[in-house]
Amino acid sequence: MDSINQQQPEHNREDLSGAAAIDKMGKLIKAAQTCFFCTAAPGGQVDARPMSVLDVDEQGNLWFMSAIDSHKNQELRDNPAVRLFFQGSPHSEFLHLEGTATVSQDKAKIRELWKFVLKTWFTEGEDDPRITVIKVAPSHGYYWDNKHGNAVAGVKMLIGAAAGVTLDDSIEGTLRV
Numbered sequence: 001m002d003s004i005n006q007q008q009p010e011h012n013r014e015d016l017s018g019a020a021a022i023d024k025m026g027k028l029i030k031a032a033q034t035c036f037f038c039t040a041a042p043g044g045q046v047d048a049r050p051m052s053v054l055d056v057d058e059q060g061n062l063w064f065m066s067a068i069d070s071h072k073n074q075e076l077r078d079n080p081a082v083r084l085f086f087q088g089s090p091h092s093e094f095l096h097l098e099g100t101a102t103v104s105q106d107k108a109k110i111r112e113l114w115k116f117v118l119k120t121w122f123t124e125g126e127d128d129p130r131i132t133v134i135k136v137a138p139s140h141g142y143y144w145d146n147k148h149g150n151a152v153a154g155v156k157m158l159i160g161a162a163a164g165v166t167l168d169d170s171i172e173g174t175l176r177v
Contacts, residue, residue, distance in 0.1 A: 017176040021141075022060035025175060028095040028143060029053050029062070031088030037064070038083040039075040039101075047075060048085075054113040060177040062097075063113055064134040067121065068105070073132060076101050082136055092146045097175070099138035109133045141175040 016024050029035075037051040049072065055063040062084070066072055076082070080102065086095040110133055114126040122128035 012171040013173050014171055015173040015176075021175040021177050022056075022058070024143060025060060025095065025097070025138070025141070025177070026056045028086060028088055028093050028145065029056055031093040032086035032095070034086075035095075036085040037072070038085070039072055040079040040081060041071075041075055042078075046083075047071065054115070060138060062099075062136040062138065063109070064136070065110070065113060065118060065122075066103070066132050066134050067130045068132050069130060073103055073134075076103055076134070084136065084138075092144075092170075094144040095141060096143075097136075097138040097141035099136045099177075101134050101136045103132050103134050105132055138175075138177045140177070142172070143175060144170060144172040146170055 032053075034050050034052050036048045038046050038048045041047040051064050051066075053062050054065060057063070080100045082099055082101045084095075084097045084099075086097075087093065088095075110126055110131050113133065119125055122131050
């Protein structure tokens with residue numbers, strides 16, 4: 001039994017809040033760029049769809065664009081609670097956030113966030129009357145990453161597999177914004 005205990009990975013934990021949490025969120029979101037954006041659907045179901053994060057501001061708010069007539073916007077009117085799930089790479093940069101969404105048609109924010117590729121969904125450009133911006137104010141979350149980058153983590157995985165030992169390079173913790 002002792003040999004099994006010696007083989008168990010030693011998890012590194014770092015719970016973050018405030019500016020440190022926002023910094024960690026920003027780095028993980030930049031790596032992932034997209035998330036599963038989950039809302040409460042009728043009948044107690046959960047709807048999840050991929051969404052691109054257009055910005056993370058200094059307060060830790062996440063910004064998205066959506067069509068005013070989308071199911072997502074209707075669900076947010078009924079219940080603004082959201083869950084977001086990110087994965088930046090196959091073996092690291094995982095993030096889960098929970099927060100509250102607000103939907104607006106703030107023209108200045110739309111112009112600030114506008115990218116040409118969004119014309120795929122909003123054919124009239126940044127003045128398309130269907131565009132809304134969704135601001136998600138996260139309250140808390142959880143992350144799992146590696147401490148030394150994917151290259152070092154990959155080497156440690158290969159050495160560990162060859163030697164039959166766990167060389168855990170992970171770090172995880174809660175986030176409070």
